[in-house]
Amino acid sequence: MTHEVVLIPGDGIGPEVSAATRLVLDATGVDLGWEQRPAGASALETDGALLPEGTLEAVRRCRTAIKGPITTPVGDGFRSVNVALRQGLDLFAAVRPARSLPGVPTRHHGVNLVVIRENTEDLYRGIEFARGTPDATTLRRKLHDLGGFEIPGDAGITLKPISVSGARRIVRFAFEYVRANRRRKVTVGHKANVMRYSDGIFLETARTDAGDYPDVAWEDVHIDTLSARLVRSPQDFDVLLLPNLYGDILSDLCAGLVGGLGLIPGANIGWEYAVFEPVHGSAPDIAGQGIANPIAMVLSGSMMLRHLGELRAADAVERAVDRVLGRAEIRTPDLGGQASTLEMGEALANEVLRGDAG
Ligand code: NAI
Ligand code: MG
Numbered sequence: 001m002t003h004e005v006v007l008i009p010g011d012g013i014g015p016e017v018s019a020a021t022r023l024v025l026d027a028t029g030v031d032l033g034w035e036q037r038p039a040g041a042s043a044l045e046t047d048g049a050l051l052p053e054g055t056l057e058a059v060r061r062c063r064t065a066i067k068g069p070i071t072t073p074v075g076d077g078f079r080s081v082n083v084a085l086r087q088g089l090d091l092f093a094a095v096r097p098a099r100s101l102p103g104v105p106t107r108h109h110g111v112n113l114v115v116i117r118e119n120t121e122d123l124y125r126g127i128e129f130a131r132g133t134p135d136a137t138t139l140r141r142k143l144h145d146l147g148g149f150e151i152p153g154d155a156g157i158t159l160k161p162i163s164v165s166g167a168r169r170i171v172r173f174a175f176e177y178v179r180a181n182r183r184r185k186v187t188v189g190h191k192a193n194v195m196r197y198s199d200g201i202f203l204e205t206a207r208t209d210a211g212d213y214p215d216v217a218w219e220d221v222h223i224d225t226l227s228a229r230l231v232r233s234p235q236d237f238d239v240l241l242l243p244n245l246y247g248d249i250l251s252d253l254c255a256g257l258v259g260g261l262g263l264i265p266g267a268n269i270g271w272e273y274a275v276f277e278p279v280h281g282s283a284p285d286i287a288g289q290g291i292a293n294p295i296a297m298v299l300s301g302s303m304m305l306r307h308l309g310e311l312r313a314a315d316a317v318e319r320a321v322d323r324v325l326g327r328a329e330i331r332t333p334d335l336g337g338q339a340s341t342l343e344m345g346e347a348l349a350n351e352v353l354r355g356d357a358g
Contacts, residue, residue: 002033003308006058006065011040012282013292013341014068020294020345021066024320025301027349028313035062040070040081040282050081056088065275066304068297069282083126085275086119091268092166093173094119094247095303096279098254098264102326104335106259111234113254116177117247118170119268122198123160124244131156162198162243167205173269174241175213184238186210186218189226189246202243227253251279262293262334265300267307274307276300290340293332295321298348320351 009018025032037055044050050072059065072080085091094117100109129136136157143149151157174186188206190199203220210218221229223246230237230250234257242250255264261280268275278296286292302317324330330347331337339347 002031003064003310004033004035004062005304005308006055006062007034007036008039008055008065008067008070009036009042010068010282011042011071012069012284012287014040014070014282015042016287016290016292016341017278017294017297018066018068020341020348021297021301023345024294024298024317024348024352025305025313027352028305028310028316030305030308030310030313039067039085041073044073051084051088056085059089059273059275063273064304064308065273066297066301067275067277069278069280071282071284079126083124086268087125089268089270089273089275090120091270091273091275092118092120092169093269094251094266095177095269096251096254096264096266097303098251098258100258101263102322103328103331104259104263104325106257108234108257111254111258113234113237113257114177114181114183114239115247115251115254116170116174116239116241117251118162118166118202118242118244119247120244121162121166122244123158124248125159125161127159127161129157160195160198162201164201164205167202168209171202171206171209171241172212174239175210175216175218178216178239179213184217186216186239186241187226187237188218188220189223189240189242189250190220191223192220193222199243206241223250226250230254230257255279260293260334261296262332263295263299265296265298265303267300267303269307274304276304276307290342291333292341293334294341294345294348295325295332298345316352316355317348320348323351324348 009015037058039051039055070081096115099112140151190203192199192203255261264279266279278300302314305314324347330339332339332344
């Protein structure tokens with residue numbers, strides 16, 4: 001059976017790691033019907049839109065997509081393409097596993113974490129009022145009238161909405177994830193002592209709904225304390241359940257724990273659609289040089305295969321990553337080697353083709 005999947009190469013190193021990923025996924029023998037679509041700065045050039053309607057339509061039709069990183073031009077009027085994509089497809093859960101890989105020099109060993117990040121609310125929702133605009137002035141006045149809050153006239157404002165319904169679906173997603181994947185524990189990160197009405201809802205909802213999962217252990221930890229404990233003893237943690245912004249930050253922290261952004265895959269999941277993508281960005285500092293590490297996107301591809309029910313192929317890709325890294329002969333510069341993106345892709349594809357004999 002052909003699995004129709006949309007491939008969005010994206011910007012910067014996106015097309016480079018996408019090409020390598022396609023090589024590896026095709027080597028599994030799974031029949032993937034690739035439909036390539038643009039998004040991001042490159043799409044603005046070719047299609048006149050950062051997120052062309054045709055791209056969204058293709059994802060809605062195929063239901064599954066894998067994407068490279070996207071550069072959102074910084075400036076007025078542009079919302080983040082990623083935020084627009086996650087909200088447009090209601091991809092409310094980001095799943096980002098960070099585990100120690102063989103042959104990768106790191107401070108910690110035996111790290112096996114999964115960040116589950118709420119993807120649609122919080123400060124990341126993008127509700128903002130620019131400094132000095134009439135809307136910002138209106139909002140400042142309202143806040144003064146409502147609660148005596150004094151906000152300086154030269155302030156920009158970003159809002160942080162967190163709802164019971166939004167928290168509930170990600171809490172239940174996380175607890176179901178622990179059950180389905182035989183994990184140990186959920187750690188909820190928050191700052192509910194200060195942000196009582198946003199993080200407070202997140203924590204309260206976790207507390208309430210955890211009652212439906214008596215078999216799943218859970219705890220809550222303040223986000224600042226959690227950061228300190230994570231860098232000290234990441235082995236103490238298992239599944240981290242986080243509101244949007246904390247999830248963004250700690251995803252990169254967890255990537256750092258196990259060898260960097262070039263290694264960490266991700267999935268954005270909703271009730272209807274799933275979009276797989278590495279945690280890293282478009283890495284403008286190394287784009288175009290053919291030296292980006294494709295493993296983060298390759299492992300995103302393996303998560304996609306698992307999602308499509310192609311479990312053996314997903315295992316084969318992960319095994320290939322472990323073996324190639326473990327031999328430490330072929331490494332991209334971020335891991336201290338000299339291999340190119342394509343050389344790494346080819347090594348992984350060959351390892352997949354060799355299969356169990358490898
Ligand atoms: P970044 O992740 O692109 O880069 C941070 C550092 O990690 C850079 O030194 C880069 O060279 C390195 N790096 C990242 N991926 C790598 C890889 N596969 N192999 C080797 N080294 C790698 O983050 P930054 O610089 O904050 O953002 C750059 C652009 O990416 C921005 O326009 C940002 O908006 C965008 N971005 C897009 C994301 C997405 O599409 N999902 C996620 C994060 C950022
Ligand atoms: Mg990020």
